[in-house]
Every structure is written in C-alpha cells, then in structure tokens.
Amino acid sequence: MPVGSGTDVPAEDVLAEIAADYRLRLADGGTEPPLRGLKLVRDHRLGAVRLPRELGGAGYTVPEFFDHLIALAAADPDLAHILRIHYALVEELQLKPKRPGSDRWIAVVAEGGLIGGANAEQSQKSVGGNNRDTRLVATADGLRLRGRKFYSTGAQFSDYLRITAQDDDDSPTAVVIPVNRAGVEHLDDWDGIGQRQTGSGTTVFNDVVVEADEVFPLGATIGVNRARGALVQLYLHAVAAGILRALAADAAALVRGRRRTYTFATVDDPTADPQLLQIVGEIDAVAYAAQALVRAAAAELAPALEAARGTGIDPELEAAASIAAARVKVAIQEPALRAASRVFDAGGASAVQASAVLDRHWRNLRTLFSHNPTIYKARVLGDIAVNGADLPDSSFF
Numbered sequence: 001m002p003v004g005s006g007t008d009v010p011a012e013d014v015l016a017e018i019a020a021d022y023r024l025r026l027a028d029g030g031t032e033p034p035l036r037g038l039k040l041v042r043d044h045r046l047g048a049v050r051l052p053r054e055l056g057g058a059g060y061t062v063p064e065f066f067d068h069l070i071a072l073a074a075a076d077p078d079l080a081h082i083l084r085i086h087y088a089l090v091e092e093l094q095l096k097p098k099r100p101g102s103d104r105w106i107a108v109v110a111e112g113g114l115i116g117g118a119n120a121e122q123s124q125k126s127v128g129g130n131n132r133d134t135r136l137v138a139t140a141d142g143l144r145l146r147g148r149k150f151y152s153t154g155a156q157f158s159d160y161l162r163i164t165a166q167d168d169d170d171s172p173t174a175v176v177i178p179v180n181r182a183g184v185e186h187l188d189d190w191d192g193i194g195q196r197q198t199g200s201g202t203t204v205f206n207d208v209v210v211e212a213d214e215v216f217p218l219g220a221t222i223g224v225n226r227a228r229g230a231l232v233q234l235y236l237h238a239v240a241a242g243i244l245r246a247l248a249a250d251a252a253a254l255v256r257g258r259r260r261t262y263t264f265a266t267v268d269d270p271t272a273d274p275q276l277l278q279i280v281g282e283i284d285a286v287a288y289a290a291q292a293l294v295r296a297a298a299a300e301l302a303p304a305l306e307a308a309r310g311t312g313i314d315p316e317l318e319a320a321a322s323i324a325a326a327r328v329k330v331a332i333q334e335p336a337l338r339a340a341s342r343v344f345d346a347g348g349a350s351a352v353q354a355s356a357v358l359d360r361h362w363r364n365l366r367t368l369f370s371h372n373p374t375i376y377k378a379r380v381l382g383d384i385a386v387n388g389a390d391l392p393d394s395s396f397f
Contacts, residue, residue: 011068014044019075025197026357033197037079038157042112046072047083050090056110062302066238066294073242074249077364078197080239082154085117088232089162094309095225099217105176108160115176116158118149118203134165136173136210143210145175145183152203153195155179156186162216163205174216183208194360194367226318227304229395234301234325236368237332238294243368244287244336247343247361251283254347254358279346286339290332297324319391323384326377326397333369340365372396 021036041047050065051057060068065087073080090109093102105115123133134147145165155161158179167173177184183206190201255277258270267273301324304317340362344351351358380397383389391397 009044011071014040014046015071015075018072018079022076022079026360030196030357030360033157033199034076034079034082035157037076038082038114041079041083042114045110045112047086047090047112047114048109050087051094051106051110055106062305063295063298066234066298069235069238070242070245070291070294073239074245075242077239077243077246078195080242081195081198081236081368082116082157083114084232084235084239085154085162086114086158087235088228089115089117091228091231091305091308092225095228096309096312101176101213101216104213105160113160114154114158115160115162116152116154116156116179117162117164118152118155119164120149120151121147122150123148131170132164132166132172134163134205136165136167136175136215138168143175143212143215145177145205145208145210147205149203149205151200152186153198153200155203156188156199161203163203164218172218174218175210175214176216177208177210177214181208192367194363194365225308225313225395226315226322226391226397227301227308227313229397230297230301230318230321230325231305233322233372233397234294234297234328236371237290237297237325237328240332240336240365240368241287241290241294243361243364244283244290244339247340248280248284248287250358250361251280251343251346254343254351255280258348260348276346279342283339283342283346286332286335290336293328293331297321297328300324322391322397323381326381329369329372330374330378330381333374336365337362337369 017040018037021034025032025034048057049060049068051059053059069080089105093106093109108115121133132147134145134149137144137146145163147165149163156179160176161179161184162174162176164172164174185204185206186199187202187204188199190196190199192200255270261268261270261273265273266275270276301321304314304321307314307317343358343361347356347358350356380389380392
C-alpha cells in the first residue's frame with residue numbers, strides 16, 4: 001500500500017530507506033537524530049496515513065496503522081517515537097464535533113507537515129493531571145504563552161507544536177503554533193538511557209505570541225476522550241513490538257554469524273547448538289506475542305476511534321479500548337525486557353562490545369515502559385477484575 005496520498009511508492013520501500021539510515025546512524029555512534037528519516041516521512045506523507053483519502057491521506061484503518069507503526073519502529077524506534085504526538089493530534093482533529101481550526105491543521109497534515117507538542121511539566125506533582133504551570137495570558141498586546149515543558153518528544157523536529165496551558169480563567173486549553181516562532185526555545189537536554197534521539201527534553205516558551213485563531217480549545221473531552229489516551233499508550237507498545245521484531249532479527253543473525261563456541265558446548269557448530277537455538281526461539285516468540293497483543297488491542301481501539309470521528313465519543317467503546325491498551329502494557333513488559341537481556345546469552349562475550357550496540361534494545365524498551373508505570377496499570381486492572389471498579393477519571397490512563 002502506498003504510504004501517502006499522491007505517491008505510488010510502496011510502504012516497504014520507504015521503510016527500507018529509513019532502516020538503512022538508522023543502521024548508518026548506529027554505526028556512526030548513534031548520536032545524530034533521524035533527520036533523513038524525517039525527510040522521508042514528510043516527502044511521503046507518512047504523517048497523513050490516518051487521514052481519509054478524501055482529505056488527502058492514505059485512509060489506513062486502525063489495524064493497518066498499527067501494523068505500519070510496528071514496521072516503522074522495527075526500522076527506526078527513535079523516528080517512530082518522535083511521531084507519537086503528531087498521530088494523536090491527527091485523531092483529535094477528526095473528533096466530532098470538530099473544534100475551531102481543525103480543517104486548517106488537517107490541511108497541514110495532508111501536505112506532509114508534522115505537528116509535535118509538549119504536555120508534561122516537571123513541576124507537576126501529579127503526573128497526567130490537567131493543572132499546569134504553563135499559562136496562556138491575555139495582555140494589552142494580545143495573547144502570550146509562558147511556561148516550560150519537559151519530555152517534549154519530537155517537538156524540535158516538527159513544523160508546528162500543540163502546547164497545553166491554563167488560560168486566565170485557569171481552564172485547560174491548548175494552542176498550535178509554528179515550531180520556530182520567536183520565544184520558543186528547544187533545549188537539547190534529554191539524557192535518557194534509551195530512545196536517545198527523540199528530542200525528549202525541555203521546550204521553553206518565553207512570552208510567545210499566540211494569535212486568536214491558534215487557540216485550540218480542549219472543550220468537554222478532558223478526561224472523557226479515553227480512546228485518544230488509549231492510542232498514545234498502545235502506540236508506545238507498538239514501538240516496543242517493533243523493537244522486539246528487530247531484536248529477534250539481531251538474535252538470529254548473531255547466532256548465524258558465530259564461528260566460535262565453548263569446549264563444553266554440546267555441538268561444535270553454534271547454528272546447531274540447541275541451547276542457542278532455544279534462546280533465539282524464545283526471543284522470536286516474545287516478538288510475535290507482542291505484535292499479536294498490539295494487533296488485538298488495535299482491533300478494540302478501532303470502533304472507539306471510528307465512533308469518535310463519526311458520531312462522537314462513545315464512553316463504553318472508549319473504556320474498552322483503554323482497558324485493552326493497559327492489558328498489553330502489563331502483559332508484555334517483563335517478557336520483553338527478559339528477551340532483550342537474553343540476547344547476550346545467545347552471543348557470548350563478543351555480544352557485549354559497545355560496537356555491537358545490542359544493549360540499545362533493552363535501553364529503548366526500558367525507557368518506553370517507564371511511561372505511565374506498569375504497577376499502576378496492573379493495580380487498576382486487578383481492581384476492575386475483582387471489584388468491577390471504574391477506570392480512573394483521566395484520559396491519561
């Protein structure tokens with residue numbers, strides 16, 4: 001399937017180019033962001049795959065989108081992660097009833113533009129709440145945005161930013177502004193152990209001018225639009241599934257390329273060693289299971305997203321999607337981390353050389369799983385199973 005409206009380039013060809021660029025960046029130390037990959041995303045309008053064809057997109061269904069996302073993450077997990085907020089906004093723009101300005105930003109997406117954003121603040125005591133220190137202030141000279149965000153994944157690589165803030169009435173709101181507007185400062189201070197080239201550091205807003213038509217009201221969907229929350233949560237685990245796919249390929253290549261073994265191994269040829277083959281088989285099975293779980297949850301997410309686009313938010317469908325996404329997270333975290341560690345048992349001492357960069361899989365997975373910690377998800381799922389409890393009153397779940 002072509003990846004964007006107006007192009008006949010198959011998705012697999014674009015993904016192959018992205019994967020080749022990722023390998024080059026790894027070989028060069030992995031210190032450069034995926035600028036080539038981002039150009040390919042814009043040129044082939046990967047950011048528009050979830051727009052209907054009549055709006056200039058590729059018309060991907062929800063399951064098709066998640067299959068595409070897993071493949072993208074297998075090619076370059078940093079690039080896939082960078083696009084997370086963009087894809088979430090694409091869904092938000094199509095929510096019924098439409099918010100003011102939605103058509104304007106849909107046109108930007110259809111043309112290949114990327115809309116990043118930032119929500120989290122390190123000053124927030126309760127992560128995921130809707131009370132923020134960033135302010136949208138009405139002054140004598142017009143609206144001004146003031147504040148500081150962290151975990152600004154993808155912000156510096158986007159064309160526009162969706163930023164959440166509190167207005168003068170202390171109500172949560174959002175604005176969409178150009179990434180390079182005067183007063184917007186991107187700090188390259190992300191020092192996470194994984195997902196290192198996602199630009200997930202600080203964005204500062206120093207009295208940034210905001211036009212009235214750039215205000216993006218959040219309306220009454222705060223804490224209700226669970227499907228968007230489920231999307232951004234399941235998205236992370238689709239990235240994890242892509243990482244596991246790449247891990248399984250690396251594990252197989254590692255054993256296939258081994259020329260040495262131990263004097264007390266059961267066979268002389270590593271490719272026939274039953275213990276090494278078992279490790280590779282277990283990693284392959286975890287990768288398969290993660291992909292299957294993401295696909296199953298995507299099938300439960302699809303009705304909620306389609307309803308939100310067609311007739312408006314359906315609370316029951318939204319809740320089912322949110323629970324499905326949480327189950328995926330709880331189910332795959334430990335097997336995934338174990339698989340990423342087991343690859344070293346398949347490779348021996350040479351596998352721990354820094355030049356092999358096999359540690360990147362564990363680091364990237366551990367970083368992804370640190371979003372919205374699993375222990376809280378598991379406790380809520382248990383409360384639902386035992387007591388029929390309601391979901392937390394937050395779309396952040």
